[in-house]
Amino acid sequence: MNVSVLNNLAHWLVTKARWFIVFTAVLFVIECLLVGFSDAWELLVGRASPKDAPYPWCSWPLSVVGWALVPAFIGGVVGYVVSSGVESRRRGPRAAQKSAAMQQRGRGNEIPR
Numbered sequence: 001m002n003v004s005v006l007n008n009l010a011h012w013l014v015t016k017a018r019w020f021i022v023f024t025a026v027l028f029v030i031e032c033l034l035v036g037f038s039d040a041w042e043l044l045v046g047r048a049s050p051k052d053a054p055y056p057w058c059s060w061p062l063s064v065v066g067w068a069l070v071p072a073f074i075g076g077v078v079g080y081v082v083s084s085g086v087e088s089r090r091r092g093p094r095a096a097q098k099s100a101a102m103q104q105r106g107r108g109n110e111i112p113r
Contacts, residue, residue: 009080020073027062034058044070 013021031040034055042048043059044066053059 008084009077012080013077017073020069024065024070027058027065031055031058031062 028040028044031043034040035053039048039053040062043050043053043062046063046067050056050059050063
């Protein structure tokens, strides 16, 4: 897959966060096969205790991922989206003026001052 055509968030998700997503999905699927979807979901979101689960060797890692890593991952994605939005707003009209000036130069027109 050619990741150079993706925007920055999609590029980060494909290149850096891929292993976290795969790890979480594998743990969740294993837990779903062992105890069922609803119980696995309860463990992932922290509504059920892993010590009460029938397969603690899989329930504890899924619970830790759901408790610590998923909120950190979501916070990172949201922080990235917000900072890129702020950065694009910060560039604002100046970037648009530069773009228009570059287009006019390309056509051989003079830049209005």
